[in-house]
Amino acid sequence: MKDISLSIASPSAANPLQKMGAALTACAILCSIIAAFGVGKSHPLLFFFLITGLFISGGIFYSIPYFKAQAGIKNDGIMQNSLSSRGAIAWGIAILMTGFYIILYWFPYYLEGLIRTMDPLSMMLRGKASDQWFLYGAFYTLAVLIMGMRFIAKYKFSRYHIIRTISVMFFQLGFAFLLPAFLLKLNQPEFYFSYFWPLKYSYLFPNDLDYLIQSGNLGVFMVFWGLVMTFIATPILTYNFGKRWYCSWVCGCGALAETLGDPYRQNSDKSLKAWKIERWMVHSVLVFITLTTALLWLNSWKSGTILGDASGLFSQWYGFLIGSVFSGVIGTGFYPIMGSRVWCRFGCPMAAILGLFQRFKSKFRITTNGGQCISCGNCSTYCEMGIDVRAYAQKGENIIRASCVGCGVCSSVCPRGVLKLENLEEEGRFIPYIRHEDKK
Amino acid sequence: MNIVIIGNGITGITCARNIRKLDSNAFITVISEESEHFFSRTALMYIYMGHMKFEHTKPYEDWFWNKNRISLIRAYVKTLNSKDKTLHFDNGKSIAYDKLIIASGSIPNKFGWPGENLYGVQGLYSIQDLEQMERNTKNISSAVIVGGGLIGIEMAEMLHSRKIEVKMLIRENLYWSNILPREEAQLIGKHISAHGIDLRFNTELREIISDDQDRVKGVLTNTGEQFECQFVGLTAGVKPNIGFLEKHELETERGILINEYFETSIPDIYAAGDCAQFRNPKSGEPAVEQLWYTGKMQSETLARTICGDKSAYNRGIWFNSAKFFDLEYQTYGQVLPEINDQQKSFYWEHLNGKHAFRANYSNKDESILGFNFIGIRFRQAIAEDWIREHKTIDFVIQNLKKGWFDPEFSKAYYNDISHSYLQSLKGGNEE
Numbered sequence A: 001m002k003d004i005s006l007s008i009a010s011p012s013a014a015n016p017l018q019k020m021g022a023a024l025t026a027c028a029i030l031c032s033i034i035a036a037f038g039v040g041k042s043h044p045l046l047f048f049f050l051i052t053g054l055f056i057s058g059g060i061f062y063s064i065p066y067f068k069a070q071a072g073i074k075n076d077g078i079m080q081n082s083l084s085s086r087g088a089i090a091w092g093i094a095i096l097m098t099g100f101y102i103i104l105y106w107f108p109y110y111l112e113g114l115i116r117t118m119d120p121l122s123m124m125l126r127g128k129a130s131d132q133w134f135l136y137g138a139f140y141t142l143a144v145l146i147m148g149m150r151f152i153a154k155y156k157f158s159r160y161h162i163i164r165t166i167s168v169m170f171f172q173l174g175f176a177f178l179l180p181a182f183l184l185k186l187n188q189p190e191f192y193f194s195y196f197w198p199l200k201y202s203y204l205f206p207n208d209l210d211y212l213i214q215s216g217n218l219g220v221f222m223v224f225w226g227l228v229m230t231f232i233a234t235p236i237l238t239y240n241f242g243k244r245w246y247c248s249w250v251c252g253c254g255a256l257a258e259t260l261g262d263p264y265r266q267n268s269d270k271s272l273k274a275w276k277i278e279r280w281m282v283h284s285v286l287v288f289i290t291l292t293t294a295l296l297w298l299n300s301w302k303s304g305t306i307l308g309d310a311s312g313l314f315s316q317w318y319g320f321l322i323g324s325v326f327s328g329v330i331g332t333g334f335y336p337i338m339g340s341r342v343w344c345r346f347g348c349p350m351a352a353i354l355g356l357f358q359r360f361k362s363k364f365r366i367t368t369n370g371g372q373c374i375s376c377g378n379c380s381t382y383c384e385m386g387i388d389v390r391a392y393a394q395k396g397e398n399i400i401r402a403s404c405v406g407c408g409v410c411s412s413v414c415p416r417g418v419l420k421l422e423n424l425e426e427e428g429r430f431i432p433y434i435r436h437e438d439k440k
Numbered sequence B: 001m002n003i004v005i006i007g008n009g010i011t012g013i014t015c016a017r018n019i020r021k022l023d024s025n026a027f028i029t030v031i032s033e034e035s036e037h038f039f040s041r042t043a044l045m046y047i048y049m050g051h052m053k054f055e056h057t058k059p060y061e062d063w064f065w066n067k068n069r070i071s072l073i074r075a076y077v078k079t080l081n082s083k084d085k086t087l088h089f090d091n092g093k094s095i096a097y098d099k100l101i102i103a104s105g106s107i108p109n110k111f112g113w114p115g116e117n118l119y120g121v122q123g124l125y126s127i128q129d130l131e132q133m134e135r136n137t138k139n140i141s142s143a144v145i146v147g148g149g150l151i152g153i154e155m156a157e158m159l160h161s162r163k164i165e166v167k168m169l170i171r172e173n174l175y176w177s178n179i180l181p182r183e184e185a186q187l188i189g190k191h192i193s194a195h196g197i198d199l200r201f202n203t204e205l206r207e208i209i210s211d212d213q214d215r216v217k218g219v220l221t222n223t224g225e226q227f228e229c230q231f232v233g234l235t236a237g238v239k240p241n242i243g244f245l246e247k248h249e250l251e252t253e254r255g256i257l258i259n260e261y262f263e264t265s266i267p268d269i270y271a272a273g274d275c276a277q278f279r280n281p282k283s284g285e286p287a288v289e290q291l292w293y294t295g296k297m298q299s300e301t302l303a304r305t306i307c308g309d310k311s312a313y314n315r316g317i318w319f320n321s322a323k324f325f326d327l328e329y330q331t332y333g334q335v336l337p338e339i340n341d342q343q344k345s346f347y348w349e350h351l352n353g354k355h356a357f358r359a360n361y362s363n364k365d366e367s368i369l370g371f372n373f374i375g376i377r378f379r380q381a382i383a384e385d386w387i388r389e390h391k392t393i394d395f396v397i398q399n400l401k402k403g404w405f406d407p408e409f410s411k412a413y414y415n416d417i418s419h420s421y422l423q424s425l426k427g428g429n430e431e
Ligand SMILES: Cc1cc2nc3c(=O)[nH]c(=O)nc-3n(C[C@H](O)[C@H](O)[C@H](O)COP(=O)(O)OP(=O)(O)OC[C@H]3O[C@@H](n4cnc5c(N)ncnc54)[C@H](O)[C@@H]3O)c2cc1C
Pocket: A374, B006, B007, B008, B009, B010, B011, B012, B031, B032, B033, B034, B035, B041, B042, B043, B044, B045, B075, B076, B077, B078, B103, B104, B105, B106, B124, B125, B126, B151, B154, B241, B244, B272, B273, B274, B275, B289, B290, B291, B292, B293, B294, B295, B321, B322
């Protein structure tokens, strides 16, 4: 059968307020480009307020119709909109975002003008001039806050979504932006309390540990914090709540995916093939980073005699391939084409570990409510992790998958109230629903 | 064994899958004229509204059928020859069977209204209906829907998503009042109106008026009112799709007549799902079950019989669910629009009119008979256990929390409900 949705007309013209919001956002991007070409250097404050002001007002205008509308699922027209269904606009945004990452990582001097617009803020927060990473952090945080507001408006009927979105906004702003800046101002190591090994892989590398320990009491606490979070807190929290406690409540990558990435969540690939590739890739990355870390320790223990520079090279390559190309360029730049969680699904070693716990040793599951599923497909379509939720629900099975980040959107979009994210006792979570009449 | 199934809906496909699970050697062929692959009919509205594409409504990937050795044929079965056990298609080809399962589903009801065949007048059942609706509603501004059932409200929501003004003509004085008790019908009616749908109660279609190009331009009602519109949705129920059996000796009434083993009047021919009619339905159960859920349960039972484990159909405790714009509805057990003199009913409604709960129970021993939940999700297994085990209404109200299925952090209403129940005991103002 031909894809009949192609013959379906575009829905009635978008809301004028949303058009206005989109226009303001486009102006903000335009201003950023103008600033980058040098004007930002001569008028930093003007462009700082212009850019942030336009982004924020754009976000507000875009969200107003959601706040005003009747509460409920707001997915009308998603499959007919060029922005959300891999149309020309989506490709345009993907190219823009990918381009931004490439320039940011490898040609930051083209951003000089734009970086200078952040100087006033950077001086205030960190006591030193801005650089490309501060610019990136500021934009990133702004995106999480603005699109987080939009997400809250869209899902205003669900306290689960409101609370967890406020949580990711809080952790991004406080723990991933303000606190590290502040530490720098106090001449302390720039440390991110919301990232742990293996996502922030260097936090268990011998060099970083040495550096932290030598930087004083706070540095020692940071090492302690990192070890506790990786080896004690993570297993305990994941056992009790599933990987969601991190992936859709705390993590910055998750924060961007849940907010900026939300309009694209339906573009994740749900095929069995994609699932196979995912399992190979994400676990390979985990093996890679574990090996790298082990090698670095071995090497430092033998004072560099066994490997010489090889292990350093290994970690450099990891940083380039995984840290930059995968998590940034592909992971975020390809949102509009491959969905919002490409990195989290195929590349993140933290997600891989959390996933193993979640699958084999956790109280978390998405419960399927008896035989209520009508196989409509909304849940699978809107799962950003590409999980074919329906495949389980229509068999009366609970959904227990390593990759599920517990965003809860499948449960929200289900028109029959079939799905519930919950932490119950571990026993029996794999037992499917069987009709009383069919029990033998 | 060569098994041929007519219809690739939930009934036909569930049957095919379950036969394959029980018997790895059977030849299984599924025939359908509607679509190449099985899709979810219940999701048609979401394709129109742009929540999903047709691809997303297919519960199995396309490789699934080959892998499970289920052959698919896209053709229309024109005639059945039960003497030499063959089916003949409209394309001239034919196929032989050892066992035939008919799961041909439904078609929309038409009642011979004047003008029911005009351009712009249609029902909604198949993927072709959806494509037609797409063409029929292009650039139009107003529509009338005849009939206030579940497909009617879905159609209203679909049109509403394209900013088309919708009037619904409803024969009764409340929304879906042949199924819902008064309070629920009122609550849902209000919710639908709040979304801008114009509900016209006590109103029936008299005539559909055409312009000079055989296109609908309005409707005339029994109340003498005339409404302009460019689209009329006919959603006054569905009936078994058995036209192709008209000249055959297979016994039919409204649907294909079957016993509790899904056996028809001819050996080796079975029927199930929307197209089948039980000869002797159990008391209180309908003869024709036209639901996704029942299609699935019927065909699971039938697959066992086909594979040698003869099993009678037992639909178990009744349940159903639906969604009216943003209001979810779940029902378990028996909740009729009006209780009889052996029943009592407790009803609770939130002040905001978005959440409601009803429990019907027996006059004699206070045992629970059925539930309605609106704007509340509840565990099916628990509701069914309680009904099956004749738990008392007191027990049920005290233990509602156990079955609560709303998302985490949602406001829970079981305390409000229990409070209101105790209040009602004191005040004695039960219905
Ligand atoms: C818009 C809509 C929404 C619905 N929502 C719900 C819901 O929320 N919950 C619920 O429980 N139920 C719902 N239903 C009802 C439910 O979809 C049906 O009960 C169910 O699909 C019936 O399944 P079936 O397999 O018996 O028949 P069908 O799904 O109708 O399948 C029969 C197939 O057989 C084919 N066929 C028929 N005759 C021939 C022939 N001679 N030759 C070849 N092929 C033939 C037809 O083309 C069709 O594809 C809904 C129905 C509609 C239309």
